[in-house]
Amino acid sequence: RRPFIYVDFACGTWGGRPYADGLEGNANMFANMASHSVEVTEAEQPVQVLRYDLVADRMGPGTYRGGAPYRREYRFLEHEAVLQVRADRMAFQPYGLSGGGPGEPAANYLNGEAVPSKITRNIQEGDVFLHELAGGGGWGDPLAREPAAVVQDVLNELLSPERAERDYGVVLGSDGRAADEAATARLRASMRARQADSRAAE
Numbered sequence: 001r002r003p004f005i006y007v008d009f010a011c012g013t014w015g016g017r018p019y020a021d022g023l024e025g026n027a028n029m030f031a032n033m034a035s036h037s038v039e040v041t042e043a044e045q046p047v048q049v050l051r052y053d054l055v056a057d058r059m060g061p062g063t064y065r066g067g068a069p070y071r072r073e074y075r076f077l078e079h080e081a082v083l084q085v086r087a088d089r090m091a092f093q094p095y096g097l098s099g100g101g102p103g104e105p106a107a108n109y110l111n112g113e114a115v116p117s118k119i120t121r122n123i124q125e126g127d128v129f130l131h132e133l134a135g136g137g138g139w140g141d142p143l144a145r146e147p148a149a150v151v152q153d154v155l156n157e158l159l160s161p162e163r164a165e166r167d168y169g170v171v172l173g174s175d176g177r178a179a180d181e182a183a184t185a186r187l188r189a190s191m192r193a194r195q196a197d198s199r200a201a202e
Contacts, residue, residue: 004078006045009033010131013067015060016100016139021149022067024054024136035072046078055132056158060093061167062100062138063145068158069103069133076127083110083123089134090117096137101167103135142168143188147179 011028012035027034038049051073060066076083085108093102108115109130110123123129150170153159155177164170169188173180 004045004081006041006047008035008041008072010035010070010072010133012133013069013103013136015066015094015097015103015136016062016064018098018139019064021064022059022136024067025070026067035070046076046081048075048077049073050075050128051130054158055135057160057163058104058132058135059158060096060101060103060135060138061142061145062096062098063140063142064100065138065142065145065153066094066096066100066103066136069106069135071130071132073128073130076123076125076129079125081123082120083127083129084120085115085118085129085131087117087131094134094137097139099141100138101142103137106134107132143191145170147181147184151177151179 009028011033012026013024014022014026016022038052041047041049049072051071053070054068055071059068087106087108089106093105095102106117108117110121111128145168147170150159150164150168151172154161154164154172161172161176164172165187169184169191171180171183171187
């Protein structure tokens with residue numbers, strides 16, 4: 001067997017900005033590092049990439065939402081190896097700014113079992129490791145986000161209709177392709193009233 005070292009530097013997500021949504025699937029902005037091509041990885045390493053996609057419902061809500069995180073799932077194909085993981089943002093969510101909500105935390109799974117952010121484990125042929133990045137935090141009041149932008153995220157399968165209502169107060173119409181303007185206005189008014197009551201109670 002030929003010894004190998006495979007290092008994957010996962011970054012991929014920014015928080016929302018005062019003028020735009022957070023970026024997703026991008027390389028690290030501080031260093032010349034990015035997650036590897038699936039084709040190159042499988043050609044050169046004893047690893048099969050089972051999944052590499054964006055994850056829905058993990059972005060921090062805001063007038064400008066956080067970037068959608070991605071996940072990568074690997075199956076190990078050699079006899080044995082050592083898996084070392086150094087992940088962040090599992091205990092502390094990426095925070096939002098100016099009224100924006102936090103992104104969902106990162107997650108690690110080894111053969112379907114949740115594992116901590118920092119591990120060193122012996123693995124065997126057929127073992128599967130899944131890493132989900134944390135979602136970017138949002139910027140600004142989510143109830144000020146344009147309903148059309150929320151609907152577009154639903155159509156792009158980045159946001160579920162349930163989270164559209166819960167996080168943004170946007171109710172989809174019967175065809176699921178546009179917001180129900182009247183229902184959205186009523187829900188947002190109700191959510192703003194609850195927010196005002198909560199602030200008054202504090």
